[in-house]
Amino acid sequence: MISLQCLRLLQGGQSLSRADMARALGVTRATIGHAVAELATAGLVLETPTPTPERIGRPGVALRLNPQGALFMGVEIDTRAVSAVLLDLTMRVIARKVDPVGDTFHDPKAMVPRILSAAQSLAAHTDPARLAGLGVAVPGLVGRHGQVVNAPLLGWRNFALQEALQDAAPATWQIDVCNDAFAFASAERAADLEPSSLLMVLLAEGVGSAYLDEGRMISGAHGFAGELGHMIVSVHGKSGALETMAGAAGFPAAMRPGWSVAQGVADVLATANTPETLAALDLWAEALAIGLANATHLLDPSRIVLGGPLSVLYPAVADAVTQRLSALMLQGHAAPSLHLARYGGEGAAIGAAARLRARIFALPDLGKSPSATPFPTAPVVPNRANPASRALRQRTTS
Amino acid sequence: MISLQCLRLLQGGQSLSRADMARALGVTRATIGHAVAELATAGLVLETPTPTPERIGRPGVALRLNPQGALFMGVEIDTRAVSAVLLDLTMRVIARKVDPVGDTFHDPKAMVPRILSAAQSLAAHTDPARLAGLGVAVPGLVGRHGQVVNAPLLGWRNFALQEALQDAAPATWQIDVCNDAFAFASAERAADLEPSSLLMVLLAEGVGSAYLDEGRMISGAHGFAGELGHMIVSVHGKSGALETMAGAAGFPAAMRPGWSVAQGVADVLATANTPETLAALDLWAEALAIGLANATHLLDPSRIVLGGPLSVLYPAVADAVTQRLSALMLQGHAAPSLHLARYGGEGAAIGAAARLRARIFALPDLGKSPSATPFPTAPVVPNRANPASRALRQRTTS
DNA sequence: TGGAATTTGTTTACGAATGATACGAATTCC
DNA sequence: GGAATTCGTATCATTCGTAAACAAATTCCA
Known part of the structure; x- marks a missing residue:
């Protein structure tokens, strides 16, 4: 629970020491130590080479998001192309792919494999275990469950795109289909x-x-x-x-x-x-x-x-x-x-990916009872039998 | 934490047994037992005379909100009167008072004592320890801190009404000043x-x-x-x-x-x-x-x-x-x-009170670090040295 | 009428998470 | 080089929730 709060503190790209976090959250440094160790073994945070000592006293160890901690794909669909981006945890675009569609965009069913093939070619750039999933931005009305209700530009009506993608994509991928303006806003939000x-x-x-x-x-x-x-x-x-x-x-x-x-x-x-x-x-x-x-x-x-x-x-x-x-x-x-807008032509695709990224930082919905962890917390570097507190220390001990 | 979730289950006036709550929240009955005992000693829930056995097995003990568990005052201000209501925890109006204002409504400063005197006359109906506070609905633009920015109907501009009331009212009262439509919506919301x-x-x-x-x-x-x-x-x-x-x-x-x-x-x-x-x-x-x-x-x-x-x-x-x-x-x-709307002329006043009521059921804002309890949890009936689990049992043991 | 079955609420033992406190470590100040 | 200061961790106590067992209250059925 606290570990999520720690992660949220780093959301915007900040570098903070454990002591900084403890002050920000009003908990003891000990608690932060545990939480950070957890996040480190999950591969979500990294220690950075200590930026600026400045103050008196023992300098803190700066922590930041591990860019490779999680990766997200975003796709924007319009009448000319399927544009896909691969985003890392720090919101950097690390790969892109534009796949022109001819007249096939009229048929939503035919677009499903095109979307997935664009995504697959991006997925090849990275460790599948770190790939959280795929967000898709559609210009039109999209319902809560990612069904396209009406997309006049594409000529789509009542097509359950998210469901179709979920069925066809690798089971480990989270799929999110949303309106293009929602996606664009999510990109701006993530940069705030x-x-x-x-x-x-x-x-x-x-x-x-x-x-x-x-x-x-x-x-x-x-x-x-x-x-x-x-x-x-x-x-x-x-x-x-x-x-x-x-x-x-x-x-x-x-x-x-x-x-x-x-x-x-x-x-x-x-x-x-x-x-x-x-x-x-x-x-x-x-x-x-x-x-x-x-x-x-x-x-x-x-x-x-x-x-x-x-x-x-x-x-x-x-x-x-x-x-x-x-x-x-x-x-x-x-x-x-x-x-x-901060982002130009790629904004909707970046935003579609950013919506998945936001899930990692999302507070649990206390309204519902049981909730799975938003991201599989498999360690990046499998360490045998480590007491979690030693997980980082490579830089310090070397 | 769980006790708040239990309270929320009863928010709409439902009667639930401990076992019902355990199922709804996905926790064990033991946990609910503790939480309910806590709520009972705080005077927020009551056992009811067991409605309908029906099913096979030991019947559960129905729990519901204690109407007297917390009381809220709401005031609506318009050009003709200060209308005040006293609301209990189950959203029932248990007292009302309409105080006609002449031409004095033009001066916001002069209205502060009129609002408070109307509230005081309602407060006399109840135990001060159970009185959560006072909500005020104003027709106009009201800022986040309850300052009236512009109320054309009343002729008010930039008056910090909430602050003024806070200074003049008993220190134990929570004060909330809001727009009249917000208040009205809160009343509808509470009834949902x-x-x-x-x-x-x-x-x-x-x-x-x-x-x-x-x-x-x-x-x-x-x-x-x-x-x-x-x-x-x-x-x-x-x-x-x-x-x-x-x-x-x-x-x-x-x-x-x-x-x-x-x-x-x-x-x-x-x-x-x-x-x-x-x-x-x-x-x-x-x-x-x-x-x-x-x-x-x-x-x-x-x-x-x-x-x-x-x-x-x-x-x-x-x-x-x-x-x-x-x-x-x-x-x-x-x-x-x-x-x-469900509520007629009193809707805004009821809603102003309902906003305070909603605080009792509000989930803690995980964004901030330290938060006080939304309501003083002083027991209605002071029991000496009770292990909390016996707090209810009056009906059962008698 | 009296057990068997079923569901409820509580009790006890245990595990996980967090706070309190103390201590070693790393740095600046003088 | 020592004092002062801050950081990160280790150890112990406390709190919160679970698991499992048990007593209680009811229906079902012989």
Whole structure:
């Protein structure tokens, strides 16, 4: 129990000594000693070559996450490719693979082996015992059990993707299928040091979102929360779903028939000074500001993070959006800060993997009765009959 | 730790035997025996006169919450009165007091003693040692620390009400100041047996809301979440904040100058068949449906509960609202069910008290290090040197 | 009517986790 | 080089929960 708390202290990449942890958790150093020994034999933490002594007294031994302690695969599915990444415990991408799909994306059943083969080729880079599992991000409505309820872009309806993957994948892999905005938000969350109230807005063909309240994902009763794109807004007298105005599919002037999102965005940037484009951007800014204001009044995030292909247009309208957003805010209601996402095109795939990573740090749900350990705690280096307290000491004793 | 879990099992008013609890929590009966003895000496649970033997074998002893185990006061503040209720552990109102305020409500500082005197007169009904504290519901923006940031109806700005009450109230009282919609939602939540994803919408002069995701209140970064009334919507070409269309202050045709909400509502009901009123109700239904659809796409509640004075008009438009709401829902997105609130005019006061009650059942926040017990566990009947296991047995041994 | 079967609640012995305390180790200060 | 300080560990006591056994209260059935 305490060992999990210790692990959580290292979650953000910090280096702490045992004594630091003891102070942070309000327990004795002895207790931390046991917990760390446990984590070390499980291969989840490492001692680092002691950074800076500085203070008087015996310097502590810095502990950090073992990057190789656990590995996670993340896959993003869209109409062009299956993009997969392999993530280590410190959130570093250590391998990637993009597998273009032709027209096969229409058939979810046919995509299952494609997803798994992309994953398998990443899995080859690492020790299978350390591989926690596979996360998949899908653009569309995904239920609590990873079933794709409706993914209009892909043309999928009611397909139990998580179940299908679970059946076909190695039994040791954990499988998690989720909405792409949820995944993207998880990536941002994992990179945060402290939990915050964060609204992730994914600007792609549609407009998706995910809200993390104090670091906790708000998924709703069915897992469908965050459909910001379907909010009805009215811009310059025209009323309709936000994503018909702020999403790529409805971006005025930019999205010519047959163009990809990237082409449209490139064209907008190339013609950024023409009156036509300026007007279109202004309309976009207006729609965005109203949508974000509505979401802010309902959710009160401290930060809004914009991601997705269209978000590269945001700097062009940043001033207009923030200004209108502030103007729309209720008296006393603080306008959240607006940023671009930390991760770019790979964000959803990284986030899908990050969701699995988060399980390792997740507090047990005290609501339920019995729960298995989130990760098999097999030692990286099998040591015979060690009293656990000697598990680290290689560096010190050598 | 286990004793809290036992308490939580009884939260909804259920009667369970020790063996039932052991099965539910996946622990041995011995463990439950200890935990229950602890709860019994703390005066939080009681044995009941054994309801129904039924099954073969020795019948279990039914346990339930001791209604007198803890008492909570809740106060609602509006422009007409300070309304206070005294709630027991089983959510029953055991005393009430309405203290009309004249024009003094404008001065928050002057309201502090009025709130406390109303509370004191309720506190006289009960044992001070069993009185957990006082919850206060305020119509307006309330920050995380119970400071009223902006309450337009009352004309309050930036007043640290919780702090002021804490200073003036008896030191043993816990004080909690929150938004009225949050309070109302807490009342509904407490009456639920299972945690659900519930959107509470409070239809008063303004339109407030509160969302509970799987039973957990979503309060936002500053505690300002739920300002549904400030969502910009467009109804029949007219665009503006939802509460100017669906709130009493902006209810067309009904709210004549100088009328109270109650008068306006009565007038609407009296003239429900005139074309004018029908048109007004239709507009109201339309605005409500759009607001609820927007909120549903963002939050995905399984239930929406309507409360507040205006909610009595809802049955007149129920069909229109549910129909339009369904029509606006995204393909695959389930429309939530719509209900009227369980509690009427006292809902906010009851909810303010229920928030304190919820603390007794709250799981400890594993994020923080040291936490005091949420409730002083002084025995109701001081028994000398009892080995705790004999604490109940009165009924059995007599 | 009286045992057999069954379920409940408690008791006793034991194991695991954590705190308290003491001690050796590693470093700075002087 | 010694005093001061901090770190990590070892040892013992305490607390919490389990396992197993047992007494109690009831139904079933001859």
